[in-house]
Amino acid sequence: MRLLEGQLTTKLLVWSVTLSVLMSPIHCDDKDDDNDDDNDDEEMTVCQEEDNDLRVTCPLQPKPNYHTEFEFSMSKDKREVIIYTNVSGTMPDPSFRHNTYVQELEPYGFKLTMMHFTITENTTFMCKVTKEAKSLFVDVDTLQPCSAISVFLQSYPQLLSLLLPLGIIQTLEAL
Ligand SMILES: *[C@@H]1O[C@H](CO)[C@@H](O)[C@H](O)[C@H]1NC(C)=O
């Protein structure tokens, strides 16, 4: 019985250490969300889906006290071509009017899908949310498939929080 209690205490101890180690980065992320300077930390991503859609993420947080407006564009023949916009008074390029859509990301940001589209030359993608902008140069020869795990976890942070408790359970079972 004493042995059992000992094991239980050890397990609880390991569990709380594991938990606090695992929780701390999440906690920091929550703080970062309130800090506008940290918008610069996260990069845009551009990747090719298996069904040939092109996916572009824009990890920018809308500024408080501003009307949220966003826009995706790309460089083509040294011109800026608007792919998707909800800035009032602007229109996307006609070639992108019916084959693109945008979804909001959690906890913030936007994700553009360009259906059955790929790039045929080095392209710089740009996105704007209220007063901020980001851009990403994409080399036509090294365009990544979206199955790359980092992109996956970046686009679905909620999946990461699902996986973390599983990791804790596995750690416990391994004891
Ligand atoms: C643009 O999208 C944002 C986020 O979905 C929304 O809050 C805003 O009202 C939209 N603006 C316009 C002009 O539709």
Ligand SMILES: *[C@@H]1O[C@H](CO)[C@@H](O)[C@H](O)[C@H]1NC(C)=O
């Ligand atoms: C694309 O950019 C890379 C540098 O990142 C360069 O080496 C390559 O030649 C460029 N390709 C084309 C087709 O311009």
